[in-house]
Amino acid sequence: MFSLQNEETVVAEEIIEEELQPTDLEDAVDEPHRIIPAIEFRDVHLSFDDNKILDGVSFTVRRGETKVILGRSGGGKSTTIRLVLGLLKPDSGQILIDGEDITNYSEIEMMKVREKIGMVFQEGALFDSLSVYDNVAYRLHEQGIDETEVETEVRRMLKFVDLEDAIDKMPDELSGGMRRRVGVARALVGDPQIIMFDEPTAGLDPPTARTICELAIKLRDLEDVSSIFVTHEMKNVEYLSSEYATVNENGEVIFEMEGEKLCLINTEIVMFKEGKVIFSGKNEEFRATKDPYILKFVRGK
Amino acid sequence: MNLLKKFLFELQEITNLIIAAFFGLFRSPRYFSETVRQMDLIGVGSLPVVLLTGFFTGGVLILQTYPTLEYYSLQDQAGKSVATSIIRELGPVLSALMVSGRIGSAISAELGSMVVSQQIDAMRALGTDPNRKLVAPRIIALMFMLPLLTVAADIFGIVGGGIVASGVFSLDYNSYITSVRFGITTQDLIGGIIKPLFFGLIIGSVSCHKGLSTTGGTVGVGRSTTNSVVLSSIVVIIFDFFLSRAINSIFDIKTI
Numbered sequence: 001m002f003s004l005q006n007e008e009t010v011v012a013e014e015i016i017e018e019e020l021q022p023t024d025l026e027d028a029v030d031e032p033h034r035i036i037p038a039i040e041f042r043d044v045h046l047s048f049d050d051n052k053i054l055d056g057v058s059f060t061v062r063r064g065e066t067k068v069i070l071g072r073s074g075g076g077k078s079t080t081i082r083l084v085l086g087l088l089k090p091d092s093g094q095i096l097i098d099g100e101d102i103t104n105y106s107e108i109e110m111m112k113v114r115e116k117i118g119m120v121f122q123e124g125a126l127f128d129s130l131s132v133y134d135n136v137a138y139r140l141h142e143q144g145i146d147e148t149e150v151e152t153e154v155r156r157m158l159k160f161v162d163l164e165d166a167i168d169k170m171p172d173e174l175s176g177g178m179r180r181r182v183g184v185a186r187a188l189v190g191d192p193q194i195i196m197f198d199e200p201t202a203g204l205d206p207p208t209a210r211t212i213c214e215l216a217i218k219l220r221d222l223e224d225v226s227s228i229f230v231t232h233e234m235k236n237v238e239y240l241s242s243e244y245a246t247v248n249e250n251g252e253v254i255f256e257m258e259g260e261k262l263c264l265i266n267t268e269i270v271m272f273k274e275g276k277v278i279f280s281g282k283n284e285e286f287r288a289t290k291d292p293y294i295l296k297f298v299r300g301k
Numbered sequence: 302m303n304l305l306k307k308f309l310f311e312l313q314e315i316t317n318l319i320i321a322a323f324f325g326l327f328r329s330p331r332y333f334s335e336t337v338r339q340m341d342l343i344g345v346g347s348l349p350v351v352l353l354t355g356f357f358t359g360g361v362l363i364l365q366t367y368p369t370l371e372y373y374s375l376q377d378q379a380g381k382s383v384a385t386s387i388i389r390e391l392g393p394v395l396s397a398l399m400v401s402g403r404i405g406s407a408i409s410a411e412l413g414s415m416v417v418s419q420q421i422d423a424m425r426a427l428g429t430d431p432n433r434k435l436v437a438p439r440i441i442a443l444m445f446m447l448p449l450l451t452v453a454a455d456i457f458g459i460v461g462g463g464i465v466a467s468g469v470f471s472l473d474y475n476s477y478i479t480s481v482r483f484g485i486t487t488q489d490l491i492g493g494i495i496k497p498l499f500f501g502l503i504i505g506s507v508s509c510h511k512g513l514s515t516t517g518g519t520v521g522v523g524r525s526t527t528n529s530v531v532l533s534s535i536v537v538i539i540f541d542f543f544l545s546r547a548i549n550s551i552f553d554i555k556t557i
Binding site for chain 2: 139
């Protein structure tokens with residue numbers, strides 16, 4: 001017990017020194033639990049045979065923050081998300097969720113941790129044999145929740161993603177964009193405070209991709225959700241880093257550009273290259289960098 | 302050496318899968334309705350195939366053995382020869398092979414497709430253990446339904462043999478039935494039901510393992526489906542030999 005307290009104190013001190021801004025500390029006085037990052041990677045290494053996937057990756061995702069992970073295909077972005085969910089185990093290093101070290105958790109222990117994490121898969125990964133309703137209700141059905149409550153929650157989530165009309169459809173009747181949105185609704189059931197987006201806009205037309213980004217922005221600004229948004233599309237980075245969601249006088253959610261009003265958009269970028277983090281910071285710093293690899297990525301050539 | 306290592310690794314994976322599915326039965330939530338659905342798919346769905354196989358196997362057995370029995374003036378043993386062969390060996394093994402082809406391939410393809418479309422990952426991410434939700438109901442359904450299918454195949458095999466014996470060789474039907482009744486023993490019946498229990502376990506665990514370890518997209522699904530049928534059929538036939546030896550020595554069944 002003594003050593004545990006000791007360790008927590010050390011961790012908190014490190015975070016205060018390295019991560020927190022003065023405004024964060026003011027918030028933390030009111031809500032002490034906000035000091036602990038939602039997700040933390042500490043020197044994580046992972047290899048498949050001789051192929052190094054992650055090579056000493058360290059970063060943190062604070063509460064209510066969106067971390068955009070950028071990088072080329074096969075650069076370890078999706079692997080990072082799978083590690084957070086415990087679908088893979090690292091060779092070395094530590095992964096902490098809400099300050100809890102999950103690195104060596106068994107599958108049964110991970111089930112508890114996964115209850116607080118939602119996941120949006122690249123192609124939606126909807127269950128083919130279940131309707132949209134049953135897909136969204138999946139987690140609640142597994143927990144044996146009363147059907148009346150389930151229906152209320154499913155309708156609320158489908159309304160959030162603007163897909164109430166598709167409630168009785170089967171996944172094969174949906175377009176790619178609708179599948180992703182159902183995937184988002186399924187991930188949001190149970191109000192998880194951490195959401196993982198694994199290339200949710202890949203292969204979608206620009207307006208639908210924009211809709212998915214708006215959902216991520218709404219979650220960040222209105223629901224205080226921490227998230228990792230894996231992508232390799234710079235348009236997504238632009239949306240997530242320059243716009244914020246707010247509610248107008250009529251109670252409608254609107255999106256405004258940074259600069260129209262004073263706001264601090266809670267999004268940072270992490271850039272992966274060959275399993276290493278080569279950049280971590282705000283969008284402005286990212287675009288101002290002289291690193292040729294990042295410049296190539298930003299300009300797309 | 303590499304082949305041996307691969308074999309031991311596969312064996313370890315399948316054993317782990319069975320253990321995980323077994324211990325999952327004692328934790329909630331329990332997937333009773335899924336198990337019943339699988340029983341319907343496996344049992345009722347496979348019934349026509351298994352009955353046809355049993356019927357014509359009984360028929361062909363009498364077609365091939367009757368002339369020899371007649372040569373030695375042992376026509377009154379025709380029913381016994383068919384019943385013993387079918388109940389002890391052909392019923393359990395042929396039913397298992399038919400179910401392996403029909404159900405084993407379907408299980409492997411279904412789970413393999415779920416793996417490549419990330420549905421298994423989604424299931425785990427949503428807090429469900431696929432071993433409990435997908436593997437355990439299928440193995441239980443197979444272990445429960447395969448003995449019942451085997452009994453049905455046995456009955457249709459004996460009936461098929463009787464129809465061919467009386468229709469083709471003009472053997473008195475009563476003589477055939479009497480030979481069946483006095484030819485088979487309780488030990489034969491018990492042995493004939495124990496075998497499909499194990500065969501169900503083999504088909505279920507091999508198919509689920511092959512499906513869940515699918516890699517390489519849709520091509521991989523095809524590969525794992527083929528491997529599942531081939532491997533489970535071979536293991537059923539090999540295991541049948543050792544199981545027959547064990548049952549014969551436990552129940553002291555004379556092989557002649």
